[in-house]
Amino acid sequence: MSGNKIEAALALLNGAIATHGSSLIYPSSFAAEASVLIDMIGRNNLPIPVLTLDTGRLPQSTYDVISEVEQRYDMKVQIVFPDCREVEQMVRDHGVNLFRHSIEERKLCCQVRKVNPLNRVLHGKTAWITGRRREQSEGRGDLQSVERDPVYGLTKYNPLLDWSWEEIWDYIRANDVPYNKLHDHFYHSIGCECCTRAISVGEDARAGRWWWENDESVAECGLHVISPILEKPAGEEGEGI
Numbered sequence: 001m002s003g004n005k006i007e008a009a010l011a012l013l014n015g016a017i018a019t020h021g022s023s024l025i026y027p028s029s030f031a032a033e034a035s036v037l038i039d040m041i042g043r044n045n046l047p048i049p050v051l052t053l054d055t056g057r058l059p060q061s062t063y064d065v066i067s068e069v070e071q072r073y074d075m076k077v078q079i080v081f082p083d084c085r086e087v088e089q090m091v092r093d094h095g096v097n098l099f100r101h102s103i104e105e106r107k108l109c110c111q112v113r114k115v116n117p118l119n120r121v122l123h124g125k126t127a128w129i130t131g132r133r134r135e136q137s138e139g140r141g142d143l144q145s146v147e148r149d150p151v152y153g154l155t156k157y158n159p160l161l162d163w164s165w166e167e168i169w170d171y172i173r174a175n176d177v178p179y180n181k182l183h184d185h186f187y188h189s190i191g192c193e194c195c196t197r198a199i200s201v202g203e204d205a206r207a208g209r210w211w212w213e214n215d216e217s218v219a220e221c222g223l224h225v226i227s228p229i230l231e232k233p234a235g236e237e238g239e240g241i
């Protein structure tokens with residue numbers, strides 16, 4: 001694990017704090033990348049609120065790591081829920097397993113359970129942190145460390161963009177960081193329990209998400225659309241921006 005990558009990630013986080021102050025948040029998935037970022041935030045007492053979207057369909061292992069993180073770093077994770085009336089209406093109209101019916105219905109479920117709650121918490125914010133990495137999928141190959149999100153109108157920071165999967169795990173092991181135990185069972189990308197599976201050797205890291213759709217071009221939940229407009233905030237120079 002290169003110390004330079006850790007320093008660069010910390011520099012990006014500190015640059016984001018300097019630029020956006022209390023208008024910066026970290027909506028976390030609590031997968032392996034999140035473990036690294038939360039450790040950096042907790043270990044260095046960085047003033048970045050950590051939140052997670054509780055869709056109502058998360059695996060128990062995600063609740064377990066949230067609880068572990070809160071104890072380890074003396075941190076309060078903000079749990080954000082979807083609007084219960086929206087969920088009830090959706091389930092009445094489309095059934096409890098609507099995400100299996102069609103791509104459109106899966107996207108509707110992600111919209112109600114993830115995107116709408118995220119919109120609510122992003123209101124009034126100017127920037128957010130993500131744990132996305134280029135090697136996660138072909139669709140993420142063109143990402144930049146700092147992007148302008150055209151949908152939310154916010155700046156998006158990706159401190160782990162050039163980290164490999166091995167480097168993520170080197171960091172977790174070296175620092176004894178709490179992690180989602182589904183990773184011990186060959187899960188890479190972790191989301192809702194019903195929409196995530198383990199992957200086989202050689203499969204794309206995001207092949208375990210919505211695998212039944214069999215279409216890489218739509219394998220995103222809508223939280224992260226491609227953000228092509230680059231922005232270089234004042235006071236940040238150099239690498240990866």
Ligand code: SF4
Pocket residue numbers: 055057099106107109110111113114191192194195221
């Ligand atoms: S990942 Fe699956 S269960 Fe979770 S919000 Fe999206 S479609 Fe619904």
